Amino acid sequence: MLPELSENDARTRIAKRIADELEDGALVNLGIGIPQLIPDFISGGRRIILQTENGVISAGPAKDRNDLRIIDAGGSPISVLPGGAFISSDLSFAIMRGGHVDATVLGALEVDQEGSLANWMIPNVRIPGMGGAMDIVTGAKKVYIATRHFSKNGSCKLVRKCTLPLTGRGVVDVIVTEYCVIRNDSGRMTITETAENVDVEDLLKSTPMELDVSKKICRMKF
Amino acid sequence: MAKPFIKPIISPEEAVSKVKNKTSLMIGGFNYGGAPYTIIDALCRAGTKDIDLICVDASHFNDKTPYPVGVANLIVNGQVRSMIASHIGLNKKAQELCTEGTIKIELIPMGTYVERIRAGGAGLGGILTPTGIDTVYEDGRDTIELDGRRYIIERPLRADVAFICAYKADEAGNLIYCGTGRNFNPIIATAADVVIAEVGEILPIGSIDPDNVVTPGIFIDALVLKGDNPYAART
Numbered sequence: 326m327l328p329e330l331s332e333n334d335a336r337t338r339i340a341k342r343i344a345d346e347l348e349d350g351a352l353v354n355l356g357i358g359i360p361q362l363i364p365d366f367i368s369g370g371r372r373i374i375l376q377t378e379n380g381v382i383s384a385g386p387a388k389d390r391n392d393l394r395i396i397d398a399g400g401s402p403i404s405v406l407p408g409g410a411f412i413s414s415d416l417s418f419a420i421m422r423g424g425h426v427d428a429t430v431l432g433a434l435e436v437d438q439e440g441s442l443a444n445w446m447i448p449n450v451r452i453p454g455m456g457g458a459m460d461i462v463t464g465a466k467k468v469y470i471a472t473r474h475f476s477k478n479g480s481c482k483l484v485r486k487c488t489l490p491l492t493g494r495g496v497v498d499v500i501v502t503e504y505c506v507i508r509n510d511s512g513r514m515t516i517t518e519t520a521e522n523v524d525v526e527d528l529l530k531s532t533p534m535e536l537d538v539s540k541k542i543c544r545m546k547f
Numbered sequence: 548m549a550k551p552f553i554k555p556i557i558s559p560e561e562a563v564s565k566v567k568n569k570t571s572l573m574i575g576g577f578n579y580g581g582a583p584y585t586i587i588d589a590l591c592r593a594g595t596k597d598i599d600l601i602c603v604d605a606s607h608f609n610d611k612t613p614y615p616v617g618v619a620n621l622i623v624n625g626q627v628r629s630m631i632a633s634h635i636g637l638n639k640k641a642q643e644l645c646t647e648g649t650i651k652i653e654l655i656p657m658g659t660y661v662e663r664i665r666a667g668g669a670g671l672g673g674i675l676t677p678t679g680i681d682t683v684y685e686d687g688r689d690t691i692e693l694d695g696r697r698y699i700i701e702r703p704l705r706a707d708v709a710f711i712c713a714y715k716a717d718e719a720g721n722l723i724y725c726g727t728g729r730n731f732n733p734i735i736a737t738a739a740d741v742v743i744a745e746v747g748e749i750l751p752i753g754s755i756d757p758d759n760v761v762t763p764g765i766f767i768d769a770l771v772l773k774g775d776n777p778y779a780a781r782t
Contacts, residue, residue: 394580
């Protein structure tokens with residue numbers, strides 16, 4: 326049996342684990358949801374540079390909740406940190422598509438064993454439009470997926486093959502859930518870490534995605 | 548006809564008189580930021596119909612914001628015939644109208660959206676982008692393989708009229724922006740036959756250091772002063 330975690334504990338664990346991996350000075354683009362928790366867990370004197378696709382380099386927390394002159398892509402007030410910049414959308418997307426973003430962390434509806442990601446639409450239910458999602462997975466040097474292992478209806482988000490429309494094919498490098506870290510090792514999805522009280526056999530049994538187990542598998546630190 | 552060196556300062560009503568039925572209209576802004584709220588309000592009052600709108604998103608009209616904001620008003624009022632956008636997820640009505648087919652909305656990746664407009668303003672025949680390859684977005688689109696990588700062929704995008712928004716202008720129409728209000732505005736300024744900028748303030752010529760001009764006045768036909776729309780005041 327996989328241990329049960331509260332929503333909050335699971336989200337915190339995932340965000341902390343990914344935060345731990347981001348390098349000092351990295352230009353990082355965060356999706357909505359769990360990825361937005363990451364800046365709180367950047368420790369050890371590191372500084373990451375957050376890009377928002379609507380035109381901020383070095384985004385920071387809001388100073389005035391009523392001021393909409395500096396917002397993130399979702400419309401929430403933010404600030405620009407010293408050393409940052411405002412840019413136009415052509416440059417912002419050149420940065421994303423052009424390979425200048427060191428890492429992006431995104432949520433998932435489904436992610437599959439070929440590293441394909443579906444996170445932008447559910448046909449006949451939600452048609453929000455892809456926004457910048459397809460551009461960022463096309464151009465980011467490293468694509469992290471921060472997701473709960475199972476969706477709210479209990480189905481595993483880590484599947485053999487995505488059934489929802491793709492955001493990008495074969496784009497995912499690392500998947501972090503509350504139970505494990507999975508890395509795309511030359512096209513093979515490989516478990517490299519498991520969380521405490523998570524048995525690898527249990528994990529494999531409840532995960533439809535075909536997974537290799539790393540010879541150097543270790544405990545997930547968070 | 549050349550654009551005047553000193554830009555006329557016109558009313559929002561005069562600005563929207565350039566938009567006739569079946570005009571293609573590009574509007575700047577991203578989410579709340581950098582939208583020409585004052586001109587949009589006037590366009591709502593004018594009631595001009597069958598607009599072919601090009602705007603990156605459909606602004607807000609949802610459970611959290613239960614009233615239409617900015618361009619969302621044009622959509623809710625039934626003034627829009629078609630729309631090219633990238634994200635309409637914060638506007639429930641736009642999604643509804645799109646699903647039932649009342650408005651034809653073409654959703655395209657945001658980086659593709661901006662580069663198509665850039666191509667339109669830069670005299671390019673189109674662009675090649677890897678974004679959307681191997682997704683449903685590729686269906687029905689032309690692709691090309693070049694040096695071992697596949698790209699989608701995208702056409703340039705231009706409009707009859709563009710409404711943009713800037714922080715400040717000088718009398719020659721040189722523009723500077725504030726915060727995330729810059730977004731698509733400088734690119735849209737290059738890609739329409741008539742370009743009108745809504746600004747917070749109009750300064751004497753020479754007040755903006757040429758090194759700091761983001762959009763040169765050569766692109767601008769006329770200026771409109773920002774009015775008292777609450778979102779105009781906060782952005």
